[in-house]
Amino acid sequence: QVQLVESGGGLVQAGGSLRLSCVASGRPFSAYAMAWFRQAPGKERELVATINWSGATTDYADSAKGRFTISRDNAKGTAYLLMNSLKPEDTAVYYCAQGNSGYYRGQNHLDAWGQGTLVTVSS
Numbered sequence: 001q002v003q004l005v006e007s008g009g010g011l012v013q014a015g016g017s018l019r020l021s022c023v024a025s026g027r028p029f030s031a032y033a034m035a036w037f038r039q040a041p042g043k044e045r046e047l048v049a050t051i052n053w054s055g056a057t058t059d060y061a062d063s064a065k066g067r068f069t070i071s072r073d074n075a076k077g078t079a080y081l082l083m084n085s086l087k088p089e090d091t092a093v094y095y096c097a098q099g100n101s102g103y104y105r106g107q108n109h110l111d112a113w114g115q116g117t118l119v120t121v122s123s
Helices: none
Strands: 003-007 010-013 018-025 034-039 046-051 058-060 068-073 078-083 092-099 110-113 117-122
Touching: 003 092, 003 110, 018 034, 018 092, 018 117, 034 068, 034 078, 046 068, 046 078, 058 068, 078 092
Parallel strands: 010 117
Antiparallel strands: 003 018, 018 078, 034 046, 034 092, 046 058, 068 078, 092 110, 092 117
């Protein structure tokens, strides 16, 4: 059974940075794509970034491009989301998710979700 545990959220001022972590357990981490999503109050969950099994392929939502960086350390079984130049509109609960293959193929191909970590950006 796959388990994902996020950490690193908190309160930060606009323009600041945070790094989220997602520790995975239960099966070989290096075989599966990872993704970060977020859900702001009153809004639908949205995809933020994805990374393939090796870390060589990444993709970002337009809102995250140039500010956020997704990465992974397969030896540690951990995925990261580094968020720079944070804006109040980045306030949301951030979730990591693990795909069912080495490349992200959409939300219908996710095997596990974390419990979420709250990021609050003050203006």
